[in-house]
Amino acid sequence: MTQTLFETPSVYRPSDAEMAAPVPQVQAVLFDFSNTLFQMIPLGTWLRRVGRASGRLALLDEPGAEAEISRQLRTAFRLPSVAALQQGRDLSPERHRQAMHGWWQHVDFLRGAQETAYRALTAPDAWTPYPDTEPTLRALRSRGLRVAIVSDFAWDLRTHLVHHGMDTLIDSCVISYEQGREKPDPHLFFKACADLGTEPRATLMVGDNPVRDGGATACGMRTYILPAEIRTGERGLSDVLRLVPRGQPR
Template sequence: MTTIKGVLFDFSGTLLRIEPTETWLRAVLTASGTTMAEAEIVRLAGELERAGALPGGSSPAEIPAELADLWEIRDREAARHREVYTGLARQVPLPRPELYDALYERHMTPDAWHPYPDTAGVLAELHRRGIRIGVLSNIGWDLRPVLRAHGLDRYVDSCVLSYEHGIQKPDPKLFALACRELGLHPSHVLMVGDDRTADGGATALGCAYLPVDHLPVDRRPDGLRPVLELVG
């Protein structure tokens, strides 16, 4: 078996998980001074969930026709990403128009993201073993401040973000770039991620692939631990 010398991790649903939709909505309502009946908050949160308005959360139950093309390439450019997700949120009538942008802004804050219970421990152990660590994400904004706020950046050697390169996983060019950033041949790299199509595309380049389950943080206490068994 080829020795693994570097690990690429997906971000959302792999290393960290976005807060629940209801928590997301409540945070924005509170910050904006918008008061609303409890039942109404719960109802709107459910509608936003079905709309797929929270990046990193549930996929849309139905993508509006006017957003369908953008949805497919949403992670190639920051403006597209914002347009798609604020557009999905606008399928749900909210009491103030500025809330749509406020919701989008909220999801990019460190407080909106929670590391999985074993994230820090697994990254620290890989770092201790001298394994190169990269984050490779389909995303429309800079996740580095989130890693920094949660004390994870100290373990990460590189971040390759789709919107900064105009390429999305599973395009082999993005995996090739991420491997070059680690200074390793793809055959020595393990890709870890929750999307078997996007992240699993790494195998086309010769990387190994380990899938993890996209679950709430309290339901996946040790999903990253198998990485340590695969890496010498």
């Protein structure tokens, strides 16, 4: 087939018969983890945990303390040296720890307590599901669909699933630090399909990053991208149920 100027780059090569046939129904759903299924606890909660563990809790009671810490975090993140550390940080726990330590050393409240802050960041209860995460996952399982997580994450996110009793709702986790690759690397999406025993064209990817999660389209998958916003209520995951068949219970 001759490539045209408007052909979408792809690493998936469907046959002529597949391209002529109806698009298959979705049999499996892949989810991003961070800011799609789960989110980090609020900044103030995290800071108070760090403060208690480091003996700095009283500093947070000063007027405007949390706002100033938030400002310093945003400012430091834009520093070229800090930005450089974030590149590839989810490829290994070591790189991620180095990236966080290098960022937090520019924040007065966190300087000298980086490892305490890191333990608070990675604690099992430091990441919480959105209100509609569990209902959506249960609904997918009730319809007989298989579910996996494909995430750029630098430690074992399964600890957060277990803490919230959701590990039985996920069939497979493909995590960047275990694979030595980050999205949109096709390997991660293809591995998730292989783990679930489904074809890419019968798989839906759900995430919040059009570049990283949207990379699944180059693997032949359909993709649903959520708005990239900091939610305090439901994430909007129930809309995924409109994109999949009702199926048969397992």
